[in-house]
Amino acid sequence: MYTQSFSVPDGEQPQASAATSAASSGKVKPISAQEVALQAAFDARIDADGRIEPQDWMPEAYRKTLVRQISQHAHSEIVGMLPEGNWISRAPSLKRKAILLAKVQDEGGHGLYLYSAAETLGTSRDQMLDALHTGRAKYSSIFNYPTLTWADVGVIGWLVDGAAIMNQIPLCRCSYGPYARAMVRVCKEESFHQRQGYEALLVMMTQGTQAQKDMVQAAVNRWWWKCLAMFGPPDADSPNSAQGMRWGIKRISNDDLRQKFVDATVPQAKVLGVTLPDPDLKWNESRQHHDYGSIDWDEFWATVNGNGPCNKERLNTRVKAWQEGAWVRDAALAHSRKQALKHHKEAA
Numbered sequence: 360m361y362t363q364s365f366s367v368p369d370g371e372q373p374q375a376s377a378a379t380s381a382a383s384s385g386k387v388k389p390i391s392a393q394e395v396a397l398q399a400a401f402d403a404r405i406d407a408d409g410r411i412e413p414q415d416w417m418p419e420a421y422r423k424t425l426v427r428q429i430s431q432h433a434h435s436e437i438v439g440m441l442p443e444g445n446w447i448s449r450a451p452s453l454k455r456k457a458i459l460l461a462k463v464q465d466e467g468g469h470g471l472y473l474y475s476a477a478e479t480l481g482t483s484r485d486q487m488l489d490a491l492h493t494g495r496a497k498y499s500s501i502f503n504y505p506t507l508t509w510a511d512v513g514v515i516g517w518l519v520d521g522a523a524i525m526n527q528i529p530l531c532r533c534s535y536g537p538y539a540r541a542m543v544r545v546c547k548e549e550s551f552h553q554r555q556g557y558e559a560l561l562v563m564m565t566q567g568t569q570a571q572k573d574m575v576q577a578a579v580n581r582w583w584w585k586c587l588a589m590f591g592p593p594d595a596d597s598p599n600s601a602q603g604m605r606w607g608i609k610r611i612s613n614d615d616l617r618q619k620f621v622d623a624t625v626p627q628a629k630v631l632g633v634t635l636p637d638p639d640l641k642w643n644e645s646r647q648h649h650d651y652g653s654i655d656w657d658e659f660w661a662t663v664n665g666n667g668p669c670n671k672e673r674l675n676t677r678v679k680a681w682q683e684g685a686w687v688r689d690a691a692l693a694h695s696r697k698q699a700l701k702h703h704k705e706a707a
């Protein structure tokens with residue numbers, strides 16, 4: 360049984376649970392037999408690894424967790440357009456420019472699928488974007504670092520998208536239907552993103568000048584540790600993991616995904632001819648995994664909490680785009696009102 364409703368991380372009281380709920384007055388309010396039955400049906404479906412759909416009853420804590428995770432994921436996609444967008448006008452060839460344009464556009468599309476999935480939980484897109492613009496919502500730490508050279512674009516594809524795929528493949532089996540279905544398409548596109556990044560780096564490493572090879576290595580050095588941190592805090596310090604796993608939202612823990620990513624990336628780095636910047640990185644025969652060094656969690660939390668190198672720039676860019684796009688939203692709404700009126704008149 361998943362009587363998880365009492366463990367909402369921020370202490371907010373769920374609206375319904377399988378037991379009793381404490382009202383703010385301090386009195387214990389018994390919940391109805393109907394609510395108990397609904398919770399039991401929900402738990403049974405989760406136990407059976409079934410899907411929860413928008414019209415189904417769900418505990419408020421489950422809904423809230425999904426809105427948090429899906430909206431943060433959506434924000435990450437649209438903020439994630441910025442570091443690479445920085446290089447569209449400076450891509451080294453028409454081919455690279457076309458590929459990068461398509462990739463950045465895909466990220467925008469991912470944001471839209473994900474906002475739509477979150478909207479099915481009863482939160483509006485305006486509410487979610489307001490949370491982003493006012494700094495109340497998180498987005499992935501990784502997008503608060505600058506893209507200093509063209510090699511950063513390749514490394515983002517290889518490592519950042521590689522980490523994203525590792526994290527997102529299990530989300531295709533998430534218990535919430537709209538999120539799981541959105542992730543199927545997102546993962547297909549992420550796979551193309553990862554390959555284009557790897558291929559761009561491979562060309563530089565096999566056909567490039569020494570200066571280009573050095574540029575790739577420098578970019579790998581800058582991004583490697585940030586990519587490991589992207590999977591989130593260690594399991595022991597991850598307040599949301601246990602509950603997310605019990606609900607079938609998360610399927611593999613932060614540390615296990617990080618380990619899978621390291622194991623998958625080491626042979627790719629070898630083929631590429633780059634060194635991963637970790638003297639402690641080595642194969643551990645008894646664990647059948649690679650050991651790796653310590654991640655700087657202080658730096659991670661500083662970045663998550665708004666003090667990374669590009670946090671302010673990223674947020675200001677999003678707020679400016681939202682403000683400058685107001686006329687487009689107004690025009691689209693006016694057009695849709697006109698269309699509705701026209702159809703109404705034609706039907707009359």
Ligand code: BYC
Pocket residue numbers: 368427428431432433435436437439440466497498499500501519520522523526588589590591592596597598599600603609613663
């Ligand atoms: N950055 O208890 P935990 C992409 C927060 S898009 C910032 O482990 P949870 C791409 C976490 O939110 C990549 N914050 O949480 C796009 C929580 O804070 P709150 C985005 C992080 O939810 C464009 C607190 O730390 N992917 O790849 O169980 C171009 C404690 O963590 C981070 C997704 O969003 C972080 N890295 O697990 C290219 C995937 N890590 O919310 C590429 C969906 C943790 O309690 N999300 N935090 O205030 C997830 O899988 C999970 O939400 C996470 C965190 C693994 C990220």
